[in-house]
Amino acid sequence: MPVNCIRCNQNRAILKRPKTGDAMCKECFFFVFEEEIHKTITDAKLFKPGEKIGIGASGGKDSTVLAYVLKTLNERYNYGVELVLLSVDEGITGYRDDSLESVKRNQIEYNLPLKVITYEELYGWTMDEIVKKVGRKNNCTFCGVFRRQALDRGGLILGVNKLVTGHNADDIAETIFMNILRGDIGRLQRCTSITTGNEGAIPRCKPFKYTYEKEIVMYAYFKKLDYFSTECVYSPNAYRGNARMFIKDLEAIRARSIIDIIHSGEKLAVKKDAKLPIQGTCERCGYISSMNLCKACNLLEGLNKGLPKLGIGKTDRLRKQYNLSPAYSLNSSMANLSLKSSQLSLNSEKDCNCDCGENSEKSCSNQAKNSNNQLNNKLETIVDLNF
Amino acid sequence: MLHLTIEFSGGAELLFGNVKKHQVELNNDTKWTIRELLVWIKDNLLKHKPEMFLQDETIRPGILILVNDSDWDLLGNLSYELNDNDNVTFISTLHGG
Numbered sequence: 361m362p363v364n365c366i367r368c369n370q371n372r373a374i375l376k377r378p379k380t381g382d383a384m385c386k387e388c389f390f391f392v393f394e395e396e397i398h399k400t401i402t403d404a405k406l407f408k409p410g411e412k413i414g415i416g417a418s419g420g421k422d423s424t425v426l427a428y429v430l431k432t433l434n435e436r437y438n439y440g441v442e443l444v445l446l447s448v449d450e451g452i453t454g455y456r457d458d459s460l461e462s463v464k465r466n467q468i469e470y471n472l473p474l475k476v477i478t479y480e481e482l483y484g485w486t487m488d489e490i491v492k493k494v495g496r497k498n499n500c501t502f503c504g505v506f507r508r509q510a511l512d513r514g515g516l517i518l519g520v521n522k523l524v525t526g527h528n529a530d531d532i533a534e535t536i537f538m539n540i541l542r543g544d545i546g547r548l549q550r551c552t553s554i555t556t557g558n559e560g561a562i563p564r565c566k567p568f569k570y571t572y573e574k575e576i577v578m579y580a581y582f583k584k585l586d587y588f589s590t591e592c593v594y595s596p597n598a599y600r601g602n603a604r605m606f607i608k609d610l611e612a613i614r615a616r617s618i619i620d621i622i623h624s625g626e627k628l629a630v631k632k633d634a635k636l637p638i639q640g641t642c643e644r645c646g647y648i649s650s651m652n653l654c655k656a657c658n659l660l661e662g663l664n665k666g667l668p669k670l671g672i673g674k675t676d677r678l679r680k681q682y683n684l685s686p687a688y689s690l691n692s693s694m695a696n697l698s699l700k701s702s703q704l705s706l707n708s709e710k711d712c713n714c715d716c717g718e719n720s721e722k723s724c725s726n727q728a729k730n731s732n733n734q735l736n737n738k739l740e741t742i743v744d745l746n747f
Numbered sequence: 748m749l750h751l752t753i754e755f756s757g758g759a760e761l762l763f764g765n766v767k768k769h770q771v772e773l774n775n776d777t778k779w780t781i782r783e784l785l786v787w788i789k790d791n792l793l794k795h796k797p798e799m800f801l802q803d804e805t806i807r808p809g810i811l812i813l814v815n816d817s818d819w820d821l822l823g824n825l826s827y828e829l830n831d832n833d834n835v836t837f838i839s840t841l842h843g844g
């Protein structure tokens with residue numbers, strides 16, 4: 361029994377939208393998918409005419425769909441921005457080689473300029489060489505820290521005004537959850553904002569903030585977009601993997617969960633008296649950092665001096681033993697940075713944020729509010745257990 | 748016999764010896780739903796790591812299923828009854844972003 365599309369009521373539906381439960385045909389799905397991203401971009405005023413926008417392109421599904429949709433919308437709505445692809449080559453044989461090939465095919469197909477920036481040119485080390493030194497336990501720490509800076513540095517070389525990344529709603533829900541478990545109040549605040557890093561570094565935006573991973577993959581499938589999918593050959597982050605599966609399990613039970621977690625995260629506000637890390641700059645490379653040495657410089661010093669453990673965990677004694685200049689926090693006391701449940705509260709916003717269409721909280725009968733409150737209660741429990 | 752085309756993509760093919768497309772024939776003495784097909788795939792096509800494919804007797808959350816290019820969420824999920832020449836596609840969303 362074929363189901364008809366809820367929007368055009370003519371064509372056979374091919375997809376049930378996780379966020380709304382709507383059954384839609386292919387053409388209507390393409391349309392609403394693109395329009396929702398357009399709305400996210402215009403609501404948050406992400407782009408100004410004349411800006412140069414760097415798309416963090418990994419060759420995977422998210423960034424491939426992002427490049428395609430941004431090119432489409434830039435033409436359809438005359439954003440007037442210049443789009444460029446920016447890829448990071450970590451130097452992982454067999455992994456990046458294939459995914460970079462897929463970025464290069466996209467570059468040709470979408471006719472966008474591409475800049476590939478390598479760990480080797482930035483840091484003097486490839487990931488393969490780093491893994492030989494540090495083994496497979498901490499390699500994801502190195503890779504993550506280095507990749508973050510690499511995009512910024514590549515963006516500086518290209519002279520972009522903003523960087524956009526393919527982080528989707530599932531990624532953001534997962535990050536909110538992980539920051540709660542870690543008690544990282546600073547990141548919990550930042551991870552829900554659509555644009556981050558306005559001070560100093562190049563601003564980063566997430567146009568897929570409200571876009572479900574399921575829809576991104578379905579869009580790529582029905583548009584026959586060419587992307588590369590594999591696990592990194594070096595062990596994936598098990599902790600993040602568990603958080604991911606938890607989010608996916610919730611989605612399977614109730615598909616709205618993902619967007620509800622994001623709305624809850626947005627409403628978690630840090631009270632004014634909560635102490636947040638001071639952002640300074642690294643004395644060696646000038647990158648934003650809450651320490652005198654940024655994480656990358658710290659890790660790099662360890663690699664170059666044959667002390668790969670430097671920069672992972674507490675290493676004061678190691679630094680002293682080898683006569684290295686001390687690494688210290690730019691904040692007077694890191695103890696102030698712990699997350700305390702009393703410092704968190706829900707924004708008492710009057711407008712209803714759910715999709716009920718009501719303007720005021722009172723007239724909304726939607727569950728979203730309740731689940732916000734429930735999540736907040738759970739938050740307090742988790743936080744209390746942690747400290 | 749029930750003739751099916753089974754396809755794996757988005758990284759799901761890595762669990763099946765990197766083979767994306769499989770033509771299979773099933774004995775149609777009994778009716779076949781996706782529920783039975785999943786078990787059959789686990790026993791006959793899957794090369795390793797069954798926990799990466801099935802969880803609690805259904806597909807692992809994060810792997811999408813389409814039948815003849817339609818979302819299985821529209822077709823009754825596990826209880827969808829397979830027809831001759833159906834095309835069943837599995838797409839992983841869990842691999843590299």
Ligand SMILES: [Zn+2]
Pocket residue numbers: 365366367368369370371384385386387388389
């Ligand atoms: Zn339609």
Ligand SMILES: [Zn+2]
Pocket residue numbers: 642643644645646647653654655656657658
């Ligand atoms: Zn530095």
